Amino acid sequence: MAKRDYYEVLGVAKNSSADEIKKAYHKLALKHHPDRNPGDREAEERFKEAAEAYGVLQDADKRRNYDQFGHEGSNFGSAGFSNVEDIFSAFSDIFGGSVFGDMFGGGRGSGRSRGRRGASLRCTITLDFAEVAETVEKVITLRRNEGCETCDGTGAKPGTKPSKCPQCSGAGVVMTSAGFFSMRSACPRCQGRGEIITDACGKCGGSGRIAREREITIKIPPGIEDGMTLRVGGEGEAGENGAPHGDLLCDVQIRPHPLFKRAGADVYLVLPVGFAQAALGATVEVPTLKGRTEFKISRGTQSGQVLRMRGEGFPKLDGYGRGDQLIEIAIEVPQKLTKDQEKLLREFAETEEQNISPERKSFLDKVKKMFSK
Ligand SMILES: [Zn+2]
Ligand SMILES: [Zn+2]
Incomplete structure (x- = not known):
């Protein structure tokens, strides 16, 4: 496994x-x-x-x-x-x-x-993007070997006991000689257990284990990331002869979101904003992991600017606080204008000629310098 x-x-x-x-x-x-x-x-x-x-x-x-x-x-x-x-x-x-x-x-x-610990089992859990912002519980169904109740996992028929292994006299190890050396190795007859089953349990055929379908509730720690593996202790296969269960390893898959991206505990969102909204400032509605909220864009916000909403991200896996939501402003230039809009924009453009914006002014100055030599 x-x-x-x-x-x-x-x-x-x-x-x-x-x-x-x-x-x-x-x-x-x-x-x-x-x-x-x-x-x-x-x-x-x-x-x-x-x-x-x-x-x-x-x-x-x-x-x-x-x-x-x-x-x-x-x-x-x-x-x-x-x-x-x-x-x-x-x-x-x-x-x-x-x-x-x-x-x-x-x-x-x-x-x-007493016997080997049970093998690990593996499963896959698929979660929604925003679901892991809080602790969630998922129920999965799996088939695993569990200890046989009839024989209490020993494999021996009730009322009988495993008997001492005749090959190793119950020691679990045998000495074999190889050339000049002698080596200790696990007894091949009893696989190191020191005992063998003479009367097998009728229910499990002497294996001590029975395959069962089980529903297991798995608590998912908030903030878990796509591709991580969650180890659930003791929910794997039963061990031999009543030895402890192995673990259940759950590979976590997180469905992508149409709007959000994720980087660690931070959530990333590209927010399209109209040119006038960015220039004049506006309050817009933005989605977060928890729902919708109002978000203020200040006057003169630039395209590509990244704004931060503190604590609106995923819980951090180390347990200390939450990540942020980062909002990248994408200013959208209108592709179609009505007659009125065009008229207004042309008037605006004329004022722009006289009243050059600071970034553009600095750009023009640099161009001028470049060709002035
Ligand atoms: Zn049994
Ligand atoms: Zn033996």
């Missing part, structure tokens, strides 16, 4: 050194650390994601596999990090450990994992 590239997660180049990878990870881990972001699921997910990426990239072999085969490759062989608990216990030195046992429901200390 679509998973972010590990290098991208850590924000490092493909050829970065082990040291650079370590530094990048430490920085992210501190930033998204659950202790610093209590109750923030997004931060928790980022934290896990970074830990997973680091778990692979800090290990030369796994990194090579990953470079060659991608996410599939990083799951190969040797006692890998099969779930987050493992990652936390392996890197607890950075944080002093302890907190994570509570956070993820304990389960550490058994020496082997």
Whole structure:
């Protein structure tokens, strides 16, 4: 399933050194650390994601596999990090450990994992341009694997228990010798779980999971931009043997607007204005994200001038305030004139000959200078 590239997660180049990878990870881990972001699921997910990426990239072999085969490759062989608990216990030195046992429901200390965390799912959400000016909720329907209720996700027939794997005697790992070396690798029989199912649950056939259609309500943070991906923690596929769900990644698409354009949190609007309105000043009606409002154009407004309506843009994604609405004035020159209008304009033009406007005067002066040598 679509998973972010590990290098991208850590924000490092493909050829970065082990040291650079370590530094990048430490920085992210501190930033998204659950202790610093209590109750923030997004931060928790980022934290896990970074830990997973680091778990692979800090290990030369796994990194090579990953470079060659991608996410599939990083799951190969040797006692890998099969779930987050493992990652936390392996890197607890950075944080002093302890907190994570509570956070993820304990389960550490058994020496082997309960099963892999579920895979991520992906969906696309299409929103209207102005809709994201406020928090919106969208309901999407998706089909995903969920834990089987009959066997509680274990895959074993109710009343029976998985039995100890005969190949690895429950250790989850086996030693294989390769030349002079012996290597630890995940037990092929039980995939590192240490146990196998002898009596399969009749409902799920021993997989512990059942496909279901679900409606999920997704809260969209205001100000989200086209092309961004929203991560909804824990709404992906169920994990193996009751392990946590993966995430749901929602790609956000925003429909273009016939009048507005967007640049970050700012909204941009081109406002056609009549020549006389711009010269004399006027109050005109302009659309905003929230509705219509009156907008004052001062006397002598020029074509191309950009005026700002503060705080009329989108909420900023960092949570601090809103962007502005920028209005570019486009003065429209009439293409057809009535007899009366033409007469008035000709009279106006005559006065213009005697009363030259400042920009035009400065232009004419420059032209004069250009040819006076
Ligand atoms: Zn079952
Ligand atoms: Zn085994």
